[in-house]
Amino acid sequence: MSAASLRAAVRALSLGAALGVLAALVGCQTPGSPEGPGALPPSGQAVLPDSAEEGEERRRARIRLELGASYYQQGKYAVALEELRQALLIDSSYALAYGVLGLVYMDMGERARAEESFQRGLRIAPADSDLNNNYGWFLCQGGRHRESLEYFQRALRNPLYPTPAKPLHNAGLCAQRMGDEKAAEAYFLRAFQVQPSDPVAMFNLGLINLKRRDVDRARFYAQRLLGSFEPTAEVLWLALRVERLAGNADALASLSSQLRRRFPESREAQMLASGNFSD
Numbered sequence: 305m306s307a308a309s310l311r312a313a314v315r316a317l318s319l320g321a322a323l324g325v326l327a328a329l330v331g332c333q334t335p336g337s338p339e340g341p342g343a344l345p346p347s348g349q350a351v352l353p354d355s356a357e358e359g360e361e362r363r364r365a366r367i368r369l370e371l372g373a374s375y376y377q378q379g380k381y382a383v384a385l386e387e388l389r390q391a392l393l394i395d396s397s398y399a400l401a402y403g404v405l406g407l408v409y410m411d412m413g414e415r416a417r418a419e420e421s422f423q424r425g426l427r428i429a430p431a432d433s434d435l436n437n438n439y440g441w442f443l444c445q446g447g448r449h450r451e452s453l454e455y456f457q458r459a460l461r462n463p464l465y466p467t468p469a470k471p472l473h474n475a476g477l478c479a480q481r482m483g484d485e486k487a488a489e490a491y492f493l494r495a496f497q498v499q500p501s502d503p504v505a506m507f508n509l510g511l512i513n514l515k516r517r518d519v520d521r522a523r524f525y526a527q528r529l530l531g532s533f534e535p536t537a538e539v540l541w542l543a544l545r546v547e548r549l550a551g552n553a554d555a556l557a558s559l560s561s562q563l564r565r566r567f568p569e570s571r572e573a574q575m576l577a578s579g580n581f582s583d
Contacts, residue, residue: 365395369404376408384408399429403438410442418442431458433465437474444478452478469499476508485512503533510542514549522546537563537570545581 358366372387385408391401402425409418422439429435440455456478459471476491489512495505510525526543529535535543544559560576567573575581 361395362398365391365398365401368394369398369401372401372408373404376404376411381408381412397428399425399432399435401425402428403432403435406442407438410445415442415446431462433459433462433471437471440471440478441474444474444481447481449478449482467499469495469502469505472498473502473504473508476505480508488512501532503529507539507542510546514542514546517549519546519550523550535562535566537567537572540567541572541575544576548581 368387368391372384372391375381375384375387385405388401388405388408391398392405395401402421406418406421406425409415409421419442422435422442425435426432426439436455436459440452440459443449443452443455453475456471456475459465460468472491472495476488476495479485479488479491489509492505492509492512495502496509499505506525506529510522510529513522513525516522522542523546526539526546529539530543533539540559540563544556544563547555547559563570563573563576
């Protein structure tokens with residue numbers, strides 16, 4: 305997994321969570337990396353719902369936030385920061401704006417500012433599931449794995465939270481980083497149960513079962529990914545290793561050909577060429 309693909313995936317997932325849109329892998333949802341795919345709304349599309357009860361101040365701040373989120377989506381961090389700052393000048397109690405500001409700073413590598421932004425948002429809205437999920441991912445990225453799990457659990461406390469798979473698969477990723485494969489599998493299974501289309505859970509459950517040499521289960525998740533989403537190099541690599549383990553020469557040849565044709569410069573294509581199937 306490349307650092308660049310992970311950063312892009314995290315940006316998509318986190319921004320989708322923060323703005324209340326489904327970030328998943330996602331028909332138009334496409335796995336961006338083994339750890340997390342994501343789809344964002346098209347540039348310029350409104351990402352926050354209008355409310356008949358929304359005051360004028362919040363409406364103006366929301367418009368700025370939408371602009372900032374769109375620029376962030378495009379990787380234009382300086383402009384995104386300015387729009388988000390303007391949103392908070394208009395409405396300093398706008399927790400969601402602090403949450404998106406934290407995402408921008410996180411992507412820029414300014415961790416102290418990111419943490420301050422997330423914490424300010426959580427002081428205003430401590431029970432907000434998206435804020436807790438995104439702050440948990442921030443902590444996980446910084447190596448504070450056990451602490452991150454607490455925030456993922458907080459995100460799940462709201463029974464009306466529409467996307468519980470996100471904190472569940474994020475918790476699974478962090479448990480993996482802690483070396484707790486059993487806990488990681490439990491989180492991924494829960495994510496898959498609440499959202500059977502969750503690509504992060506499927507990919508990682510496929511990997512876990514491949515490592516166990518459980519061909520049937522590994523194939524189930526790999527084939528479900530291939531049948532649901534436009535494949536990435538990582539997903540093709542998972543699937544072809546499953547078929548290699550199964551001794552299915554025809555499927556192995558077909559998947560290998562797809563990988564070489566579609567992603568000739570990928571790390572996975574290079575490992576295939578060298579016969580290195582261990583990763």
